Amino acid sequence: MTIDGARILLLGRNGQVGHELLRTLAPLGEVIAADRATLDLCDESAIRALVRRVRPTLIVNAAAYTAVDKAESEPDLAFAVNARAPAVLAQEAAALGAWLVHYSTDYVFAGDKPQGAYLETDATGPINAYGRSKLAGEAAIAAEGGAHIILRTSWVYGAHGANFAKTIVRLAREREKLSIVADQIGAPTSSHLIAETTAQLIWQLAGAGEAAISGLYHLQSAGEASWYEFAGAIVEQLRAMDAAAVRCREILPIPASAYPTPARRPANSRLDCGKIARTFGLSLPHWRDDFGPRFREILGL
Incomplete structure (x- = not known):
């Protein structure tokens, strides 16, 4: 794939990550973006028709069903x-020779x-329907055998859409008074960071050996926190801004x-990002370093 003159098909333009990707992908080429109003992801023929009409060199799929409990x-x-x-x-991308x-x-x-x-190599075992559906998506993409990058992330927050931080x-x-779950651990990761990292990664796809880098990667801020600790950091920043x-x-x-939900959540959501660092030379910041200095910007306040 070459970056100059790239045609990028972005799905999920109005989601948390998709909204940020509109900005970070723009310098890479022509971006054709779709959302649920223009593409029904349950309509297989509509998906194929869109890809065949656009004929992208790169497809970025930021669209998903994310209502975990529902x-x-x-x-x-x-x-x-x-x-x-x-x-x-994945089928259409492989037919075009495009990256996904x-x-x-x-x-x-x-x-x-x-x-x-x-690690990316650890055994999976989703405990809710959402997780099972996402795992099935990973397997389906890999099975097609085309050039692809799957980025597992978690605890996403940002200025656009509904999320824990907002x-x-x-x-x-x-x-x-707020009561917040303290026995689930992860790393808050901004949609801004995900989109920026994605763009940096895509730059490196130009001329890269497909077999060497195609596959699965973890993308998450460094460090860790419980939801309780993350909530404390949010309130602290908010108080400093306008007590x-x-x-x-x-x-x-x-x-x-003490906070039962229809879908069970993982107690450990920490993702090791060593592979993406080794392969692409990408250093991901500690979640506090990404969150604190740009609190207003990240949450659109």
Whole structure:
């Protein structure tokens, strides 16, 4: 693939990551972007028609069914969007000789690894329908045999769309006390960082040996935190920005068992990013270093 004159088909333009990708992919070539209003990801023929009309040199699939709890009652829809649609994209990309960049999740793991972060080679074992649908998407892409990059990420937040960070900002302004899960560990990762890293990675695809770099990678901020610790950092930043607007005076740590949800969540969402660092020379910042200095920008405040 050459970068000069690249035609990039971006799916999921209005999602958290897709919204940021519109900006970071623009310098790489012509970006043709689609969203759910212009493309039904459950319509296989529509996906094929779009790819064949655009004839991209690169497909970036940031579209997904992400309603984790709702997926428990809508598994067929989750699989259609997260597994079948990526399979079709992989087929069409392979036919064109195009690269496919696709995003997956830490939820492909059970989250019961006792120590350390998950490697790409660790056994998967999703504990909810969403995770199973995303794992099926990974397998479908790999099975097609075309040039692809699958990026597993987690705990995504940003200025666009609904996410944990924006919810905490709202609640901190409304409530005096918050109760936040403290026994699930991961690394908050901004959509801004994911999009920037994706663009840097794509630059390196030009002229690269497909067999050497095609495959699965983890992409997550460095460091770790519980949801409780992340909420504390959010409220701290918000208070520093405008103390008068913050009603929250106390954040209580609670176990996940005290906050039951339809879908179970992994207790350990840490992802080892050594492979992406070795392959592409990409150094991912600590989540606090990415989050703190650009708090306003990242959350659109």
